[in-house]
Amino acid sequence: MALDTRTERRPSFAGLLWHSTVGKKTAMAVSGVVMLLYLVAHMMGNLKIFFGPDELNGYGHWLRTVGEPFLHHEWFLWIARVVLLAAVLTHAVAAFQLSRRDIKARPSKYVHKKARTSYATRTMRWGGVILALFIVWHILDLTTLTVNPRAEAGHPYQNLIASFDRWPVTTLYIVAMLALGLHVRHGFWSAAQTLGVGSAARDRVLKTVANLLALVLTAGFVAVPVAVVTGAVS
Amino acid sequence: MKLTLRVWRQRDADADGGMTTYDVDGISPDMSFLEMLDTLNEELILKGDDPVAFDHDCREGICGACSLVINGEAHGPERTTTCQLHMRSFRDGDTIDVEPWRAAAFPVVRDLVVDRSAFDRIIQSGGYITAPTGAAPEAHATPVPKPDADTAFEHAECIGCGACVAACPNGSAMLFTSAKVNHLNVLPQGAPEREARVLDMVGRMDDEGFGGCTLAGECATACPKGIPLFSITRMNREYVRAARKSRR
Numbered sequence: 386m387a388l389d390t391r392t393e394r395r396p397s398f399a400g401l402l403w404h405s406t407v408g409k410k411t412a413m414a415v416s417g418v419v420m421l422l423y424l425v426a427h428m429m430g431n432l433k434i435f436f437g438p439d440e441l442n443g444y445g446h447w448l449r450t451v452g453e454p455f456l457h458h459e460w461f462l463w464i465a466r467v468v469l470l471a472a473v474l475t476h477a478v479a480a481f482q483l484s485r486r487d488i489k490a491r492p493s494k495y496v497h498k499k500a501r502t503s504y505a506t507r508t509m510r511w512g513g514v515i516l517a518l519f520i521v522w523h524i525l526d527l528t529t530l531t532v533n534p535r536a537e538a539g540h541p542y543q544n545l546i547a548s549f550d551r552w553p554v555t556t557l558y559i560v561a562m563l564a565l566g567l568h569v570r571h572g573f574w575s576a577a578q579t580l581g582v583g584s585a586a587r588d589r590v591l592k593t594v595a596n597l598l599a600l601v602l603t604a605g606f607v608a609v610p611v612a613v614v615t616g617a618v619s
Numbered sequence: 620m621k622l623t624l625r626v627w628r629q630r631d632a633d634a635d636g637g638m639t640t641y642d643v644d645g646i647s648p649d650m651s652f653l654e655m656l657d658t659l660n661e662e663l664i665l666k667g668d669d670p671v672a673f674d675h676d677c678r679e680g681i682c683g684a685c686s687l688v689i690n691g692e693a694h695g696p697e698r699t700t701t702c703q704l705h706m707r708s709f710r711d712g713d714t715i716d717v718e719p720w721r722a723a724a725f726p727v728v729r730d731l732v733v734d735r736s737a738f739d740r741i742i743q744s745g746g747y748i749t750a751p752t753g754a755a756p757e758a759h760a761t762p763v764p765k766p767d768a769d770t771a772f773e774h775a776e777c778i779g780c781g782a783c784v785a786a787c788p789n790g791s792a793m794l795f796t797s798a799k800v801n802h803l804n805v806l807p808q809g810a811p812e813r814e815a816r817v818l819d820m821v822g823r824m825d826d827e828g829f830g831g832c833t834l835a836g837e838c839a840t841a842c843p844k845g846i847p848l849f850s851i852t853r854m855n856r857e858y859v860r861a862a863r864k865s866r867r
Binding site: 395398401402405406407408409410411483486487488489490491492493494495496497498499501502506509571574575577578579580581582583584585588 | 625627638688690691692716718721722723724787788789790791793818821822824825828829830831832833834835836837840847848849851852853854855856857858859862863865
């Protein structure tokens with residue numbers, strides 16, 4: 386008669402993760418790493434601008450043919466876009482829900498304030514919002530070409546130069562990339578802790594990789610508008 | 620020493636509180652912070668005022684009863700408990716702000732006393748092992764590798780004072796919960812409930828209204844027992860592992 390011995394069943398793996406603070410951070414960490422990998426590839430692709438219009442435009446064209454003939458024209462690009470959109474949404478929704486919870490958990494502030502956390506840590510939330518707004522503008526400018534002054538599909542090199550010839554745009558872009566660097570600096574190290582990879586022995590390596598990633602990504606992305614403004618690329 | 624204290628006074632949980640200024644004189648640098656407050660309270664009682672309510676018990680730094688955020692830092696400027704903080708850490712003429720732990724899950728009961736029973740409920744949800752009672756078992760019956768014993772002991776040092784929650788910008792209890800989870804999960808005695816422990820304790824922690832971890836690191840800086848920030852990393856690993864296995 387051992388029918389009733391089984392204790393209550395727990396929710397599914399995904400359910401357990403999404404409904405706990407620890408699990409939700411795991412979702413943020415995984416989606417963050419996906420976006421980070423994309424950023425590295427994106428930054429490397431951007432650097433082709435230094436090898437002339439043919440190289441960058443050719444690279445843009447090649448991206449649409451990846452996976453052919455197995456994948457149809459542009460399918461690879463659309464798969465990447467869907468994955469990235471899912472990552473951005475997961476990251477943003479989890480961040481929003483966790484932030485709301487965090488603010489509620491600490492309703493009254495101390496009279497005597499003492500902020501000791503690093504600048505990168507303190508700016509994760511608003512930095513994330515700035516990045517999200519930047520991404521929307523960035524897609525309208527250089528993907529859909531809605532707000533691009535030249536807007537000639539298939540000619541990313543010329544569109545990019547036209548966009549960066551406007552100094553407010555260049556400034557905005559550089560500010561966003563600095564925000565990105567700060568976000569990646571705390572984000573990469575945090576993701577390592579959330580996914581359980583960190584330890585006292587590995588901490589120096591992880592912090593160094595986080596700083597290097599932040600520095601290389603920011604420098605790599607900022608190099609393009611700086612080159613356009615200074616006339617090194619035209 | 621002569622000091623100016625600005626102390627949080629609040630009649631009860633529902634009343635509005637505020638900072639009240641007191642001047643205290645004749646403080647010896649060898650007094651503990653609590654003895655300094657005792658001096659203030661004696662004066663207040665003589666004057667017919669209400670003494671400042673604060674939590675304390677062993678005054679040896681091992682029970683976790685004392686709290687107080689001093690000048691914006693949980694347990695004050697030294698890495699120790701408030702009872703083991705001495706007035707030599709301050710200078711004559713200083714103004715010192717004394718506030719209670721601040722977190723939604725730690726409501727103020729009166730003045731500097733907060734209700735930390737949320738911690739008890741987290742412990743009740745899994746901070747134990749299932750062991751037969753009776754005579755102590757033979758010590759060598761269950762071998763524990765030295766590194767595991769060290770890790771368990773490092774986490775067992777947590778006295779549950781709540782400084783981690785008070786220091787955390789999100790009012791998160793991750794450092795406390797991770798210390799308790801890791802202490803037992805690393806030992807063979809804690810193995811039978813390894814998965815249930817971390818899932819239940821984190822679940823309870825969330826239900827109590829504590830915030831999440833943003834790895835600001837304030838908790839580990841404030842911890843009087845030096846529980847490392849990587850304690851949280853280890854619990855995160857345990858949690859995902861348990862979530863994966865719990866469906867079996």
